[in-house]
Amino acid sequence: MVRTSMGLLAGVVAATFMTSALAEGAxxxxxxxxxxxxxxxxxxxxxxxxxxxxxxxxxxxxxxxxxxxxxxxxxxxxxxxxxxxxxxxxxxxxxxxxxxxxxxxxxxxxxxxxxxxxxxxxxxxxxxxxxxxxxxxxxxxxxxxxxxxxxDTYAYAKGTARLVKGQDLDSWYFVAVDYALGKSLVNEATAALKATGGKIAGVVYHPIAASDFSSFILQAQASKAKVVALANAGGDLLNSIKAANDFAVSPGQRLVPIIGTITEVHALGPKATQGMLLLEPFYWNxxxxxxxxxxxxxxxxxxxxxxxxxxxxxxxxxxxxxxxxxxxxxxxxxxxxxxxxxxxxxxxxxxxxxxxxxxxxxLNIVEVKKPSEISEAWDYYTIKEVIPGDEAFQPLAESRCKLVKR
The missing domain is CATH 3.40.50.2300 (Response regulator)
Structure with missing residues (x-):
């Protein structure tokens, strides 16, 4: 009886395993x-x-x-x-x-x-x-x-406004890429800044993959806005930061890349980016x-x-x-x-x-370290604050999605 029971049990286990395996891919x-x-x-x-x-x-x-x-x-x-x-x-x-x-x-x-x-x-x-x-x-x-x-642009715009809150950086000029990304960033950031009493000094749009950013940066510099906000990404962001450094935008104006990442920091080096505040969803360390x-x-x-x-x-x-x-x-x-x-x-x-x-x-608010503070390769950030997701992203109460139950 013991052997029979054990045999039945083994058969049941095997059958169950096979059924589960078949069901998994069925x-x-x-x-x-x-x-x-x-x-x-x-x-x-x-x-x-x-x-x-x-x-x-x-x-x-x-x-x-x-x-x-x-x-x-x-x-x-x-x-x-x-x-x-x-x-x-x-x-x-x-x-x-x-x-x-x-x-x-x-x-x-x-x-x-x-x-x-x-x-x-x-x-x-x-x-x-x-x-x-x-x-x-x-x-x-x-x-x-x-x-x-x-x-998304809502979280980044709101996070960027949070970065400069209380730093008397209340006037902004945008250098933005001329397609959906740049326009969405400008719109979202404008709403977030106005809600905190900020002013928009102006905006200039550049084509995607622009070859020369000098005219756009010079317009931002001439605005005398306290912040030159870069509403672009990837190669466009990298090249606009280089142009801003070439024309010595900082320290007279604060340069704020709305979508800066560790890729751009590494490409430019910490000497050129030290002290920069960024919103980062992920940091390797x-x-x-x-x-x-x-x-x-x-x-x-x-x-x-x-x-x-x-x-x-x-x-x-x-x-x-x-x-x-x-x-x-x-x-x-x-x-x-x-x-x-x-x-x-x-x-x-x-x-x-x-x-x-x-x-x-x-999400993380990070600050780029000074070169003297870096202890190993790619050790570029100090995490200054963690923003809870419910505070970072657009609340469902503001959603215009038809899938959201009201």
């Missing part, structure tokens, strides 16, 4: 989950995302397969959208329609992100935006298929987990990750975990899981994905 179309990285490989955002984002997503895929040992295959493909909306949309459509892509990540460039979001909804696939920050993704153009995972992962990333790429690249890793890993948990790649099922489970990992602290698709989590 809802996976074709038995393969495919992740597409749609990024800027050759333009002004290539250092901010580009090959670095692709490397981060590959790390996530490899780590997931090694640790979760899923019953389904995981594959990854990538493409350069060239910062052209038509190329981005057609690539996404082909990926979703013909190539079996289940989710697209990165989508840096706000125009690209909005276009791909529309395609994802039409094809009933998923998009996790880790590169672009337009708040339209979680407001007027929100969809049940898109997540805005890393940053913010925790033991982030340090360990970032050093692995550096072994692969030769550089420490910025928040776009770390966010791409986190988004991919959490997406794959959700697929495994629900046993399906159905967007509605995966999204339901992601919106009902907290996210705490190498990237996010106290993270949660809301009904409008916005991932809310804690």
């Amino acid at each position: 809802g996976i179309s074709g038995g393969v989950v495919k992740v597409g990285v749609l990024t800027d490989m050759s333009g002004p955002f290539s250092d901010l995302a580009g090959k670095g984002s692709i490397a981060a997503v590959k790390m996530a895929v490899d780590d997931f397969v090694a640790t979760a040992k899923p019953s389904f295959k995981v594959e990854m493909i990538s493409a350069d959208h060239q910062n052209k909306i038509d190329i981005a949309a057609s690539t996404a459509r082909k990926w979703y329609d013909s190539d079996g892509v289940d989710v697209i990540v990165d989508a840096i460039n706000s125009g690209v992100a909005l276009a791909v979001s529309n395609v994802a909804r039409a094809q009933n696939k998923m998009l996790i935006v880790t590169g672009s920050g337009t708040t339209s993704l979680t407001n007027e153009q929100c969809t049940p298929n898109t997540i805005s995972y890393t940053w 913010q925790s033991e987990a982030s340090r360990t992962w970032s050093k692995r990333y550096k072994e692969v790429t030769g550089k420490m990750p910025n928040f776009v690249q770390a966010g791409a890793y986190s988004a991919t890993m959490n997406y794959l975990k959700a697929v495994k948990a629900v046993g399906a790649d159905d967007p509605a099922a995966v999204m339901k899981y992601l919106k009902s489970h907290p996210i705490n990992d190498i990237y996010a602290r106290n993270g949660r994905i809301r009904e409008d698709g916005r991932m809310v989590y804690d």
